[in-house]
Amino acid sequence: MSLSIRPLTESGFAGEVSGIDLTRPLDPAEVRAIDDGMDRHGVLVFHGQRFTDETQMAFSRYFGELELSSGAELSKASERRPLQREMADISNLDAAGRLRTATDRLRLTALGNRLWHSDASFRAIPAKYSLLSARIIPGEGGNTEFADMRAAYDALDGELKTEIADLVTEHSNAYSREQIGFLKSDYGAENQAKLKPVRHRLVRFDPRTGRKSLYLSAHIGAVVDWPVPEGRMLIRELTEHAVQRQFVYAHAWKQWDLVIWDNRTTMHRARRYDDLHDVRDMRRTTIRGAGVTVSQEQQAA
Numbered sequence: 001m002s003l004s005i006r007p008l009t010e011s012g013f014a015g016e017v018s019g020i021d022l023t024r025p026l027d028p029a030e031v032r033a034i035d036d037g038m039d040r041h042g043v044l045v046f047h048g049q050r051f052t053d054e055t056q057m058a059f060s061r062y063f064g065e066l067e068l069s070s071g072a073e074l075s076k077a078s079e080r081r082p083l084q085r086e087m088a089d090i091s092n093l094d095a096a097g098r099l100r101t102a103t104d105r106l107r108l109t110a111l112g113n114r115l116w117h118s119d120a121s122f123r124a125i126p127a128k129y130s131l132l133s134a135r136i137i138p139g140e141g142g143n144t145e146f147a148d149m150r151a152a153y154d155a156l157d158g159e160l161k162t163e164i165a166d167l168v169t170e171h172s173n174a175y176s177r178e179q180i181g182f183l184k185s186d187y188g189a190e191n192q193a194k195l196k197p198v199r200h201r202l203v204r205f206d207p208r209t210g211r212k213s214l215y216l217s218a219h220i221g222a223v224v225d226w227p228v229p230e231g232r233m234l235i236r237e238l239t240e241h242a243v244q245r246q247f248v249y250a251h252a253w254k255q256w257d258l259v260i261w262d263n264r265t266t267m268h269r270a271r272r273y274d275d276l277h278d279v280r281d282m283r284r285t286t287i288r289g290a291g292v293t294v295s296q297e298q299q300a301a
């Protein structure tokens with residue numbers, strides 16, 4: 001096995017992997033090396049991985065069960081390209097493969113990806129890894145930025161760590177979209193149940209690495225048992241802390257890059273590009289997490 005990982009930042013957050021072709025079957029030692037690299041770096045970048053949807057799904061399954069795309073859940077089939085349900089279409093293309101227009105509903109919804117978030121944090125069992133494959137990239141812009149939520153947690157002062165240690169937050173897709181002007185009613189009566197908030201711990205502990213991380217996301221709309229404005233201000237302050245430069249790696253995409261990130265220990269956001277004129281076609285697979293982050297009692301409360 002010739003896989004090697006070079007850290008991309010001084011702190012060791014994010015790593016660039018070489019010496020492996022992910023489009024062919026892997027042996028258990030290679031899968032383990034990638035998992036270990038994820039535990040260490042939180043984000044791994046691979047270049048020159050010429051995936052099809054089939055080979056991307058096959059590779060992704062080494063790391064767990066695939067989630068169904070949430071975009072597919074909240075939109076009609078006629079509004080999207082006919083991809084497999086496990087493939088999230090992170091592109092600016094409509095069902096016919098044309099650029100989405102300025103007022104296209106799904107384009108406007110997707111702008112929410114420019115808020116710092118953790119994928120699928122609005123699910124009771126939130127995502128483990130996301131794997132994003134760059135099939136077509138725009139001429140300029142469209143970077144993805146990642147924030148190291150373990151380093152951000154470590155850098156908090158002791159008093160604040162104690163204060164937030166056992167807090168529980170409420171996450172919903174409706175909260176992140178509310179920040180860019182959508183109303184819950186915009187999603188139609190048939191989707192309201194999918195917008196019901198779920199609860200997660202604000203501080204997560206990973207027994208594999210022995211490290212804690214801040215579990216933040218634009219999908220958070222409340223801290224349980226706190227007045228809403230106070231909870232939202234705490235989340236905003238923690239988010240501003242966590243996305244300071246020293247915690248962030250900005251990825252400038254090349255075609256056929258694959259980037260894997262751990263949603264339990266990182267946040268990310270997309271950056272703008274000229275999406276009305278330039279194609280950006282990325283495909284995401286998402287690995288389901290192992291379980292809920294709060295007790296069943298807290299979840300149901």
Ligand SMILES: [Fe+2]
Pocket residue numbers: 113117118119268
């Ligand atoms: Fe995302």
